[in-house]
Amino acid sequence: MKAKKPKLAVFKLASCDGCQLSLLDCEDELLAVAGAVEIAYFLEATSRIVKGPYDLTLVEGSITTEHDAERLRLIRKQSKKLITIGACATAGGIQALRNFADVAEYARVVYARPDTLKTLATSTPVAAHVAVDYELRGCPVDKRQLLEVLNAFLNGRPPRIGSHSVCLDCKRKGTVCVMVAHGTPCLGPVTHSGCGALCPSYTRGCFGCFGPSASAHPAALRPALTQLGKTEAEVARLYATFNAAAPAFAAEHQSLAKRKEPTT
C-alpha cells in the first residue's frame, strides 16, 4: 500500500460554503475519505493547516475580486489536481447576476460607503482564470457525486458522472413527467443531471441547480414554458438564478431581455 496519503485541500472563494458543507455532510463516508487522504487544508473542518503542495484541491466559489484571482493563481500553483465544486466555481454562481447589471449602481444602493468596496464588475468561474481538472456542478453539489469525484481521482479513473439532462434520470427512476402530465413548468430538459431528479420526484419542476446539460437548448424549451402560462420575462427569470452566467442559460435570458427592450 501507499506509504504516504495524498494531501487534500479545500479552498473557498466567493460562495456560501454550502458545497464544502456537502463534504462534511457525508458523515459515514467522510471517515473513509479522511482515512484515505491527509486533510491538509480545510478551514471549515479544522484549523490545522499543512503547507502545500497538495495532491487534490477542491475549490468552491467564484472570482469577484482581484485579490481572490491572485489567491486562486497561487492555489493552482500548489495543486496537482484542481477540482471546482458547485455553481459558483463552475459558472459564477448567483452572484454572477452582476454580470448583467451595473455593479457600481448596486454598490451605491446597498452600501453607505461604496468607495471602500473593491470588487470586480463580474463574477466568473474558476476555469476562466486557471486550468481546471474537473468541474462538479450543482447548487449545492450532490454529496454522492462529490464522493464519486474524490473516489475517482484517488483511484486514477474518470468520474462516473453523466452530462445528460435531468429527464433521463426521471425516466430511469420511473418518475411521471411533471411537465407533460401535470403542466408544471420544468427546466429538466435543459438541466445537467446530478441531483437524481430530486424535484420532479416530489412533483415539482426542476429549478436548474446543476446548470445546463451538455446539449442544453433552452430556446427549444421556450414554447413549452410559454404554453404553460409563463411570460417571456418569467422564462428569463427561470434561467437567471444560480447558473445565470453559464453560457447556455445566459444566452437564453439575455436574448429574452433584448426582446423586452422597447425599440426607440
Added chain:
Amino acid sequence: MDIWLLPRARLGELIATLRARGYDVVAPTPRDGAIVYDTIESDADLPIGLGDEQSPGRYRMVARGDAAVFGYAVGPTSFKRNFHVPTERLYRVERVGGALRFVPEPVAARKVALLGARGCDLVALRSLDRVLQGDRYRDERYAARRSDVVLIAVHCGTPSASCFCTSMGTGPRASGPWDLALTELTTGQHRFIVETGSAMGLTLVRELGLRAAGTLDKIHAAKVPIAAAESITRRLETDALGARLAQNLDHPRFAKVAERCLACTNCTQVCPTCFCTTVEDHTELDGSAAERHRRWDSCFDLEFSYIHGGPVRPSVRARYRQWLTHKLSSWHEQFGSSGCVGCGRCITWCPAGIDITEEAREVGSPRKAEKTT
C-alpha cells in the same frame, strides 16, 4: 378457439389466481397523475373509471364517467422496464491476495404476469426479444427475466390521439401469442370476453370455472377493436418508408427538427423498443473492489456516441436523424421489422411535442424544390 365470459366482479379472482401461482401481476395503475404499469395486489389498484387525454407534449389523466378498468391508452411506462431494467449491477470484482475475483450479480427469480398488455405492447416485447435474446446476441439477464411470463392482453377499445398502431399493423386488436386476451364490455353488465391462446390460458380459465360467452357477446367484443381502429386518425405511410428515409439522410428537415429538439432523451426512454444502455464502473474508495453497472442510455445524449477523440454525433441534427432512421429504417435490416410499433409514447412525452409521424412524412417525401418566396 373457445371464448369465455368473465364478469367484472370476478376480475379480482383472476389476479388472485395468478398471485397464488407465484406471479407478480404487473398491470396499469394510476400514479402521480398518469396510468403506469406497476405491480398490483388486487383489482382495486387498476385505473377504475380513469382515462387519458393525449396530444403532442401533453398528457392528462381524466375521469371517464364510467367504471371501465381498461379505458385508457398506453402511458409513460412500458413493460420493458420489467425485463430490460433501467439500472442494475452486472458484477463485482474483488482483490483477493494478488488475484481478482469476479462475482456476477444474480438475477432474482421472478415470475411475471403482464395484465392489460395492448397490441402495441406485445409487438414491442417481441421486438425486444428479437434484439436481446434473438439469434445474434443473447442477454442472459434479459432472458432470465423473460423466462416465466404470462401475457394477458386487452384488445384496445380506447386509443389516444397519439396512437398510430393501425399504420404499423400492431393493434388495436392484440395479435398473439398471448395466454389470454380480454375485451372489456361496459354496456349492460360490466364484463370481459376472454379468449384463450395457450395451455396456461386454458388452465386459468378452468381454475376460475368460467362459462362460455354467448354469441351476442362475441359479436359485441369483436366490434370493440374495430371501432377503436376507426377512431385512430394519426397515420404513417409505411410503404417503402425505410428506403425513402435512407435516401434522404441530408434532408433539410433534420436541421429544422433539431431547432425544436431538446436532446432530452424522453422519446427513447418511453419507447417500448429502445434498448440502449451505458456501462459504468465504480470503485471502492480504497481500491479493494470495483463494480460494473448498466443503465438505460439514449442516442440523444451527447456522450452516448463518445469514442476516443469525441462524439460521433455531436449535433442534435445527427442524433435526431439516428433515432428516426434507426426506428423506421435500419431496424428492418438489423432485426427484420420496424423498430416502431405506433404506440405514440414518444409523441405524447416529448416536452417539445415533436411528432415522429410528421417528421417521417417530411423526410420521406420527395424533396420540394427549394422555395424562393
